[in-house]
Amino acid sequence: MxxxxxxxxxxxxxxxxxxxxxxxxxxxxxxxxxxxxxxxxxxxxxxxxxxxxxxxxxxxxxxxxxxxxxxxxxxxxxxxxxxxxxxxxxxxxxxxxxxxxxxxxxxxxxxxxxxxxxxxxxxxxxxxxxxxxxxxxxxxxxxxxxxxxxxxxxxxxxxxxxxxxxxxxxxxxxxxxxxxxxxxxxxxxxxxxxxxxxxxxxxxxxxxxxxxxxxxxxxxxxxxxxxxxxxxxxxxxxxxxxxxxxxxxxxxxFKEDYYKKLNKANAQSAHRLSLLSKAHQILLEEKAQHIQDHQAQIDVQPLVDIALKHEQDNPQDAIQLLEVAQQLSPEDPLIDHKLKQLK
The missing domain is CATH 3.40.50 (Rossmann fold)
Incomplete structure (x- = not known):
């Protein structure tokens, strides 16, 4: 002591x-x-x-x-x-x-x-x-x-x-x-x-x-x-x-795990599960609208650069990063091409 x-x-x-x-x-x-x-x-x-x-x-x-x-x-x-x-x-x-x-x-x-x-x-x-x-x-x-x-x-x-x-x-x-x-x-x-x-x-x-x-x-x-x-x-x-x-x-x-945990916690209540489903759907629509409204301001290049840097050693991590980048910039041909390669 x-x-x-x-x-x-x-x-x-x-x-x-x-x-x-x-x-x-x-x-x-x-x-x-x-x-x-x-x-x-x-x-x-x-x-x-x-x-x-x-x-x-x-x-x-x-x-x-x-x-x-x-x-x-x-x-x-x-x-x-x-x-x-x-x-x-x-x-x-x-x-x-x-x-x-x-x-x-x-x-x-x-x-x-x-x-x-x-x-x-x-x-x-x-x-x-x-x-x-x-x-x-x-x-x-x-x-x-x-x-x-x-x-x-x-x-x-x-x-x-x-x-x-x-x-x-x-x-x-x-x-x-x-x-x-x-x-x-x-x-x-x-x-x-x-x-x-x-x-x-x-x-x-x-x-x-x-x-x-x-x-x-x-x-x-x-x-x-x-x-x-x-x-x-x-x-x-x-x-x-x-x-x-x-x-x-x-x-x-904005995290999918959030709703998964809530659904699990409320598995015995059909009423609550229904409310959660509605809230989740509203949020998905809000999230899509938010991305669309701010598309021009979002720079996905850093995500792409990190994914390309680690695609050999950690392909699954690279895929996840590219999928996030694709959500933010769905029209980017490079992201689409790399995802098809890695998958």
């Missing part, structure tokens, strides 16, 4: 000495959780991140350059960071070693006046469970799990709930406890379990993204840059431009 020893010594210094002794970076292994930290300036926010599910990282996989979830993003935004990465597939930040560490850590962070939390799904649970202890001011949570205590969330019937029962869900920090923290919770209201968990965060600003899903849609949204754009805004300003956020989510409607 090198960080605790360093902080204890660091606090004995004057504020001026504390500032001149930065930056300071390092890592600790707390049983089944790896923590990495980097402090640069007490006047800048201190961000806490907890990793989401989706990895089966083991201790032997750790190396000097390994970065937990959210760590590189914090570094790129020039803020202080303490990042917790769970090890193993089923790990809900419930180990006694970790809890003891965070309890001690919370007493040593006085110089950092602005404290933020950022987490997704299981990571959102970690932020919510320790928010009050760490005196977080603002949090950003994507479809967080509030707890796996079956008595409190009997409607959470996901397989992860049964697997998580091997942990203690009655002891300290097993449930959401935000303290005075404010901020944002972003989730898909068409996912009934996520919607129920979201209700347990009443003090946060609820931002709903229809079709975002839980887990299965995360890779798609990551490629689209959705999570990163929102997180950067939050870290830089400690708030989200809600108007810009809503405009960003509207662009999801």
């Amino acid at each position: 090198k960080l605790l020893y360093w902080l204890d010594d660091w606090l004995s210094q004057t504020p001026e000495q504390q500032q001149t002794s930065l930056p300071f970076a390092g890592s600790d292994l707390l049983g089944d959780v790896f923590v990495k930290y980097h402090f640069i300036d007490t006047n800048k926010p201190l961000l806490f991140t907890f990793s989401p599910a989706g990895t089966n990282l083991q201790e032997q996989d750790l190396h000097e350059d390994f970065n937990p979830w959210g760590y590189k993003l914090a570094r790129s935004q020039q803020v202080n960071i303490i990042s917790f990465q769970h090890l193993g597939r089923s790990n809900w930040f419930r180990s006694r070693n970790l809890i003891f560490f965070i309890e001690q850590l919370a007493e040593l962070l006085g110089p950092f006046k602005c404290r933020l939390g950022y987490g997704l799904s299981r990571g959102g649970f970690g932020v919510g469970a320790f928010a009050n202890l760490l005196k977080l001011d603002q949090v950003l949570l994507f479809h967080p799990v509030s707890t796996k205590n079956k008595a409190k969330v009997p409607w959470d019937q996901r397989s992860s709930t049964d697997i998580a029962q091997k942990f203690d869900w009655l002891g300290d920090y097993h449930d959401v406890d935000l303290g005075h923290a404010k901020g944002y919770i972003i989730y898909d209201p068409t996912n009934p379990t996520d919607r129920q968990h979201a209700k347990r965060y009443p003090q946060l600003n609820h931002l709903r993204v229809y079709g975002m899903g839980h887990g299965t849609h995360a890779t798609y949204l990551t490629k689209f840059g959705f999570y990163k754009q929102v997180a950067v805004d939050f870290i830089a300003n400690q708030q989200i431009d809600v108007a810009a956020f809503r405009q960003q989510t509207r662009t999801l409607r």
